[in-house]
Amino acid sequence: MKTFVSAALIAAALIAAPAVAQRDPAYQAARSAGQVGEQPDGYLGVVGAGSAELRALVSNINIQRKAKYTESAAAGATVEQFAFTSGCNLILKTAPGEKYKTPGGGWATRGSGAPERDSRCV
Template sequence: MSRISKSVLAAAVAAVSLGAVASPAFAQRDPAYAAARAAGQVGERMDGYLGIVVAETPDLRRIVNDINIKRRAVYSERAKANNATIEEYALTAGCQAILATEPGEKYQAPDGSWQTRTVAAPLRDPRCP
């Protein structure tokens, strides 16, 4: 993957801060998502998408698919506007989403394992800006 540009990072940060990536603000609009996130059933993946941490159920799959479809649409639009690939933009957004997790929430570490966020900084992909 090519080096992620500062404009892609800035756009991803804006997307996260505006709630374009399913953030805690989005959770307030979807109680099922909020409950799954709080229970550690879903977490932020390194690639910018939401993942299922526990055994998959149809309800969890529906929640995750819905959010990931919305994220991909945002990533596609913003990547195009910033002359980046969707993958570059999604990775940058994932870096920011993982950084924005709160203690107790799940996130994917660089080795692919699911971790529970503590008060310490989360483990992030070395490609993160």
């Protein structure tokens, strides 16, 4: 999949998805504890099995993200392209100690360097 997303869409991706989730203390606690992490597809993932409550929280955040991606994609990209670009940016914005999914599909903990991202990320 080639990702040809305009600068405006990329800028929107940086702020659209995590804005609501960042206000939720349960999300922040799960993120800090390494129970959730960012995925290359632009959605949040549960690291390991996770409780039903945690899975519900992640599902709710992902529903909100998809709604934002769908709204923003109307400007000229597909939802998948917009979600992928968001995933690239969200992984880049993880802090040391936070989890993210590598291009190979495994969970990694961000160190002090840049996270491993898909080669299509710009």
